[in-house]
Amino acid sequence: MSENETVSSIQRSPRSRASTRKPKVNQIPFGVLLLLITIGMGIMLNIQSSNLALFFITGICFGFILQKSRFCFTASMRDPYLTGSTSVTRMVLVAFAITTIGFTAIKYGYLQSGLPIPGMGYVVPISFATIIGAFLFGIGMVIAGGCASGTLMRVGEGFTMQILSLIFFVIGSLWAAHDFEWWKFHVISKGKPIFLPDIFGWFGAVIVQLLIILFLYIAAEKYQKARTIKDQQNN
Amino acid sequence: MNEVVLDCMGEACPVPLIKAQNKLKELALGDLLIVQIDHSCAMKNVPEWARKEGYNVEVEEVDDGEWEVIIEKTK
Numbered sequence: 001m002s003e004n005e006t007v008s009s010i011q012r013s014p015r016s017r018a019s020t021r022k023p024k025v026n027q028i029p030f031g032v033l034l035l036l037i038t039i040g041m042g043i044m045l046n047i048q049s050s051n052l053a054l055f056f057i058t059g060i061c062f063g064f065i066l067q068k069s070r071f072c073f074t075a076s077m078r079d080p081y082l083t084g085s086t087s088v089t090r091m092v093l094v095a096f097a098i099t100t101i102g103f104t105a106i107k108y109g110y111l112q113s114g115l116p117i118p119g120m121g122y123v124v125p126i127s128f129a130t131i132i133g134a135f136l137f138g139i140g141m142v143i144a145g146g147c148a149s150g151t152l153m154r155v156g157e158g159f160t161m162q163i164l165s166l167i168f169f170v171i172g173s174l175w176a177a178h179d180f181e182w183w184k185f186h187v188i189s190k191g192k193p194i195f196l197p198d199i200f201g202w203f204g205a206v207i208v209q210l211l212i213i214l215f216l217y218i219a220a221e222k223y224q225k226a227r228t229i230k231d232q233q234n235n
Numbered sequence: 236m237n238e239v240v241l242d243c244m245g246e247a248c249p250v251p252l253i254k255a256q257n258k259l260k261e262l263a264l265g266d267l268l269i270v271q272i273d274h275s276c277a278m279k280n281v282p283e284w285a286r287k288e289g290y291n292v293e294v295e296e297v298d299d300g301e302w303e304v305i306i307e308k309t310k
Contacts, residue, residue: 070279083284145247
């Protein structure tokens with residue numbers, strides 16, 4: 001947030017200027033304590049199984065980055081419409097590009113060594129279920145004030161309203177798991193799954209996907225510029 | 236010069252932004268809008284929107300996890 005310093009200081013009446021402010025509690029001791037507990041838990045999990053420790057560390061890192069970067073998948077879809085800013089949208093696109101390369105590398109590695117490719121169970125056909133699901137999810141995340149990762153992150157931050165979201169998020173997930181068989185049998189299984197490397201080859205698939213992401217990135221940037229000009233003219 | 240305080244404590248993400256957008260329309264030139272928020276997401280999108288519109292913006296962390304976004308209606 002270096003921008004804060006460059007913006008000229010706004011004069012406020014001294015009365016309102018945080019006269020109610022409480023002295024802040026120094027959080028560094030808590031941080032050190034938490035770090036020690038995290039390391040301790042990591043070591044304990046490592047004794048049980050090294051996989052568990054790896055999952056734990058990955059989860060902690062993911063949460064930390066999510067919180068510090070204010071990364072929000074909801075905002076990436078909503079802000080272009082509401083504020084005309086596509087910075088989060090572009091952030092998500094960059095993340096997609098990186099994961100595309102990473103996942104391809106993992107899958108290709110398994111293929112080369114003759115092992116079954118991991119994660120192929122997630123290659124499922126596009127169907128009406130996708131559209132219906134996306135629509136329902138969109139409504140839900142705007143009301144709940146966050147998608148799955150955002151809700152979890154903000155529960156950790158101490159935003160009490162989203163503890164409620166989390167409870168219903170769990171209930172909704174269970175309900176979805178209960179009904180999933182019906183959807184799978186009646187809707188999803190009707191389509192044909194498409195795995196890009198089968199069509200374009202492994203190298204081609206990466207190139208095609210990255211080109212699509214690049215195109216979306218450029219479109220997002222163009223959109224933001226156009227919106228900024230339009231919004232400022234309207235004022 | 237008026238100062239208008241908009242209480243958005245406990246409001247989840249798009250709500251503080253929409254409230255700020257609507258409130259700012261009612262204000263006169265030179266007025267200050269102080270948006271009180273405790274949702275970390277709004278801490279990002281409210282200042283971003285206001286800066287993009289060309290207003291002066293300041294963010295102040297008044298308490299742990301509570302912020303005041305001060306927007307000056309400059310035009």
